[in-house]
Amino acid sequence: MPDAPDLLGLPLPALGEWLEGIGVGRKHAPRLFRGLHRDRLAVHEIPDLGRHAATITAHMGSEPLTVASRHPSPDGSTRLLFALRDGARVEGVLLPNKGNDRVTLCVSTQVGCAMACAFCATGTLGLARDLSSAEIVGQVHAARAELQGTGRRLTRLVFMGMGEPLHAYVPVRDALKVLLDGHGEPFAARSVTVSTVGLVDRLRRLGEDFGGRIQLAISLHAGTDETRRRLLPAARHTSLEQLRDAILAMPRPGDRALMLEVVLLPGVNDGDAEWDGIARFADGMNAVVNVIPFNPFPGSSFRPPTDDEIERAWRALRERGVANKVRWPRGRAVDGACGQLVAGSV
Numbered sequence: 001m002p003d004a005p006d007l008l009g010l011p012l013p014a015l016g017e018w019l020e021g022i023g024v025g026r027k028h029a030p031r032l033f034r035g036l037h038r039d040r041l042a043v044h045e046i047p048d049l050g051r052h053a054a055t056i057t058a059h060m061g062s063e064p065l066t067v068a069s070r071h072p073s074p075d076g077s078t079r080l081l082f083a084l085r086d087g088a089r090v091e092g093v094l095l096p097n098k099g100n101d102r103v104t105l106c107v108s109t110q111v112g113c114a115m116a117c118a119f120c121a122t123g124t125l126g127l128a129r130d131l132s133s134a135e136i137v138g139q140v141h142a143a144r145a146e147l148q149g150t151g152r153r154l155t156r157l158v159f160m161g162m163g164e165p166l167h168a169y170v171p172v173r174d175a176l177k178v179l180l181d182g183h184g185e186p187f188a189a190r191s192v193t194v195s196t197v198g199l200v201d202r203l204r205r206l207g208e209d210f211g212g213r214i215q216l217a218i219s220l221h222a223g224t225d226e227t228r229r230r231l232l233p234a235a236r237h238t239s240l241e242q243l244r245d246a247i248l249a250m251p252r253p254g255d256r257a258l259m260l261e262v263v264l265l266p267g268v269n270d271g272d273a274e275w276d277g278i279a280r281f282a283d284g285m286n287a288v289v290n291v292i293p294f295n296p297f298p299g300s301s302f303r304p305p306t307d308d309e310i311e312r313a314w315r316a317l318r319e320r321g322v323a324n325k326v327r328w329p330r331g332r333a334v335d336g337a338c339g340q341l342v343a344g345s346v
């Protein structure tokens, strides 16, 4: 554990251990955790910590991030640019639900990304570093602060911002432990979705660590290994069959559908062989295919689909009996839609 940790990123047992180490005693951990996460107080404001507050403050790290700028879009979403302490920038997107007061936050997990998916602006950056668990939880705290006084509340998290969450496994695991802990302001497990290209060993660990409490979105993007390897270089050592086996081996509550993400790239992944393969992959899985029309970005070699091509994709899946929905990208007007997050471009 670092000497001056960012407390926001410490799961409750680690917080207790740290308090023990600085002579405060682990019995104060639940109170401190509750004060930080449920009541969102600064350490010196937390009641009943008394003289310990000064000791804790003297040993802890400072705020992991601040909101550098906000970019509202006409569709209601807001892209937040977060400034990290080392000068790096990452982004999050606030996505208000239509028709109620609930808001989803799209969370980043890395500065850049190593996965280099062919259709993704973030993938062109390469990986600078993983975020710490405090920087991940800090995005959630910052989002809640943004919503204060708006009459809206943050109820859902999707780990679909910059980075591949399972590539940054340890900080993401710790952040999830903090965010799901009942001593804080916990998100319901079904309200937290982790999106992944499908790193099978990490999927196994996620299953072991959370026992199916995390909703998954798998970046499928193709129904044949050949096309998938072309679009997702990170998947070149894993066949669709191996990925499917890994998912089926994971504990998953029966009532929650697995999300299979397919970025629609006309002329690349919209042929019959792709839809047949996607239907085979989804068969017997309680899965919904999210068709995501490609979001263009400068320098990309793909074009976005026309409305007819989107309609054809929807029909191709329906004819094969695959539950699906077209996810019209939100935040497109401010470059905050999926695969467009390249912090610093604002």
Ligand code: SF4
Binding pocket: 113, 114, 115, 116, 117, 120, 121, 122, 123, 124, 161, 162, 163, 164, 197, 339
């Ligand atoms: S789609 Fe996700 S995993 Fe792929 S390069 Fe972009 S951020 Fe990384």
